[in-house]
Amino acid sequence: MRTCSQSGPGAARTPVLVHAGGLIHARDREEQVRAQAISSGIFSLLISSSHINKRITELAHNIICTERARRHEEICLLIVLKGAVFFGCRLAREISSAGSLPVAMHFISAASYGNQAHSSGRCRIAGNLNALHGKDVIVVEDILDSGRTLYKLKNHLLKKAHAASVTICVLLDKPGGRKARFQNMGRIDYIGFRIPAVFVAGGGLDYFDQFRELPFIVAVHDKALCV
Ligand code: IMP
Numbered sequence: 001m002r003t004c005s006q007s008g009p010g011a012a013r014t015p016v017l018v019h020a021g022g023l024i025h026a027r028d029r030e031e032q033v034r035a036q037a038i039s040s041g042i043f044s045l046l047i048s049s050s051h052i053n054k055r056i057t058e059l060a061h062n063i064i065c066t067e068r069a070r071r072h073e074e075i076c077l078l079i080v081l082k083g084a085v086f087f088g089c090r091l092a093r094e095i096s097s098a099g100s101l102p103v104a105m106h107f108i109s110a111a112s113y114g115n116q117a118h119s120s121g122r123c124r125i126a127g128n129l130n131a132l133h134g135k136d137v138i139v140v141e142d143i144l145d146s147g148r149t150l151y152k153l154k155n156h157l158l159k160k161a162h163a164a165s166v167t168i169c170v171l172l173d174k175p176g177g178r179k180a181r182f183q184n185m186g187r188i189d190y191i192g193f194r195i196p197a198v199f200v201a202g203g204g205l206d207y208f209d210q211f212r213e214l215p216f217i218v219a220v221h222d223k224a225l226c227v
């Protein structure tokens with residue numbers, strides 16, 4: 001197992017911006033071609049599956065190191081459905097295969113986008129959070145955009161579910177989408193990739209309820225979407 005010399009949330013907060021020009025593997029090139037072939041050429045590969053998987057391994061390592069340093073006895077993941085389902089499950093497996101701390105997986109549903117490409121301005125949270133009373137919860141979310149979902153979820157967990165602490169782990173951070181009123185939700189402890197203000201799909205994220213299953217993340221070049 002790797003050591004924790006780079007432990008702590010600080011190591012995980014370094015965002016990575018991935019350009020198509022940064023692709024290295026033959027498999028990345030295959031995914032680039034596959035992305036362009038889907039949906040009449042409006043997709044372009046933003047982050048390949050190999051980059052995603054490598055980053056999830058790093059995040060798992062950082063989480064283990066930080067949780068051990070905090071003397072937590074288990075890693076309690078709250079996976080936000082639907083978008084974080086693949087990310088959350090892979091992260092749980094990576095943490096578990098490192099073998100040092102037991103992992104508990106919980107799920108909640110949060111929806112703000114509905115069936116459209118723009119946030120509805122509301123966020124619906126559904127799920128039983130009784131099991132999180134007194135727990136140190138790591139919320140696992142697909143993307144931080146306006147900040148509304150995570151702002152509401154964090155308040156909900158602390159005030160209604162009475163979690164002992166809440167840290168946040170997102171696969172993607174889209175700082176260009178952030179709304180001023182959700183800026184003060186505190187630090188985002190773990191960020192996979194920081195991306196530009198484009199609409200993305202794949203890796204769990206949907207475009208009109210499709211393409212969640214793609215193992216890579218694409219930018220969606222749809223003129224009807226003004227992100
Ligand atoms: P926020 O509440 O505006 O931060 O948005 C969070 C939710 O909006 C995420 O959990 C996603 O479900 C959805 N979302 C935001 N940006 C995108 C995107 O580019 N593609 C797909 N879904 C997105």
Ligand code: MG
Pocket residue numbers: 080081082083084110141142143
């Ligand atoms: Mg989501």
